[in-house]
Amino acid sequence: MAHFLGYVFIAAPKKSNSTYSLKGFWMEFKYEEPLTGFSDGLVVLKSYHEDFLERGKQLLQLAANIKQNGMNEDYANQCMEAYCHYSHATHLHHRDEEQSLFPLLLGSSVLVDGMIERLIMDHEEIEESWSKLAKQLSNPGTITNFDYFLHQATEFEKILREHLIREDEDFSPQVKKILTSEQIKQAGEKMAELRHLTV
């Protein structure tokens, strides 16, 4: 399911005489939603979590490959693809939770309110870590310190993964106890609405 079309400018490194020079080109980018529909808000969130976990492994592998082999055009394209996907997915997912799910739960209990407060703080931390990594991923030609790039990718992947596990293992069981099936449907409809889609 794709709902976004855009063009991104890639400054890809080209190797010549053992040095890299930048050659820019435009690449079409289509954002693929990692799900098949919005009829169940909790399924939407879970689908994003599974996609983040899988992409996190790919990101770490990419950073390890770059460290081992140096930057090349294929890796630069993978950096741009990761940049484009995460830029959309992270923003959309946090907005889904903060605008479609959390408002349905606030006030349910002191425990749940505390969890939501913590999760929102996590989102800020994830976005801060992402903005550091995004600067490098969006300009692969400028990635010259491969150890530092791997360190930033590792830090971002860890912060995001630990947050996802907290949501899946601690928060989700509470959510399922509180929400009715009608509210879960409403949450999905709100997520579709935020994307200007109809369910």
Ligand SMILES: [Fe+2]
């Ligand atoms: Fe979250």
Ligand SMILES: [Fe+2]
């Ligand atoms: Fe989440």
